Amino acid sequence: MMNVVWPRKAKFAEQLSFKQLSAKLMVKVALFATISVGGLLSGCSTSAPQPPVAEQNADLFDMDSDGVINARDECESTPQGAIINNVGCSEFIETEARDDLHVLFSNNSVKIPPSFDGEVTELARFMTTFPHTLVQLKGYASPSGSDELNLALSTKRAQSIKAALVRKGIASSRITITGFGENNPISAPSVQQTEILSRRVTASVTNTEMRVINKWTIYTSSPAK
Template sequence: MMNAVWLNRAKFKKAVILPITASFLLTAGCSLSVDPPPVAKQEADLQDADRDGVINQRDECLGTPVGADINNSGCAEVLELSARDNLHILFANNSSRIPSTFLREVDQLARFMKSFPQTHVELKGYASTVGSAEANLALSQRRANAVKQALVRKGISPDRVVIMGFGESDPVASDSERQTEILSRRVTAAVAASEESVVMKWTIYSTAAK
């Protein structure tokens, strides 16, 4: 019987002590809630949009090609290639047939234009003063067109070639009249090209040039 009384009293004491303790903590000014941790404010852009290894905050050349060899500012190393090719073909009197000795000139120009697909060429035809001005104008145009057709047969698109005939309007000055006539029967052209290429960095997948 005493055991039962003791248990009841013990439960009573426990029930009374807990509210008193909680009340004491509240009246003492203590809080049971915890303040959230401070959040750091990130101002720098640490992303790497073009995946070149340089963060956006420091990248001066956004959009760098993947795999390019870059500097510390995120800019790729670029090589600039410039090239030029000239054509000069002489014709026989009153002829628009390309002499066999000048076919190599056509081959070289065709190879150049294939190497630089963005280039266009303007073929300028001329004639000597022998004959009428009207006939020489038409002859100069036929000469320029003969070179154009030779380029087309080499695989150059016709829309990349423009022809112009100047007739006898621009003779080549020489020591003799005969020499002037020979040098004036001509087709000339000059083509310039410029290209930029990005230097790619070596990886374990790169293939060495053979």
């Protein structure tokens, strides 16, 4: 195959004298002036028209940064990261947590048995997790003995649980105690079992709150199963 070489056309600059250059320049200036005057006389403008400006009445800001403009946002303070609907409102679900305490005591004793330390620890952990919860400790005694003795014994048993909770960091103001004496004994097949099961302190703590439903992000992890 042969390579084809296209010859270049040579350009020759025209050598003009100073007078010839001046004459050509004057012709161009005169031609430009004629075109400009003609454009003005014909009503033409050399400036571009200004674009129309739309009047904006809606509030396009998004004060709570939820992705919905203020003009149609019906919920002004949306929690960050929450799932929202078309009008900028988040969704909530009601959650409930509960912890029950049941501690048995020896006869005529107000000392918490070591086997029930975990019950007290768990209640303290629950109340620490939910710092707005309050607890009522209910103390009981077995049916044997005088009413006065059993009432005092049941109150002291509740007090011992309260003291243990305070040592674990729970404020005393969040704990109330009530002694019921030998009232409400536990029914059991034998008298001995009734005695054992009735010497107790019980409590139930419930925390109910509204929790916002958060949307998934790249940092969200699946709940452990």
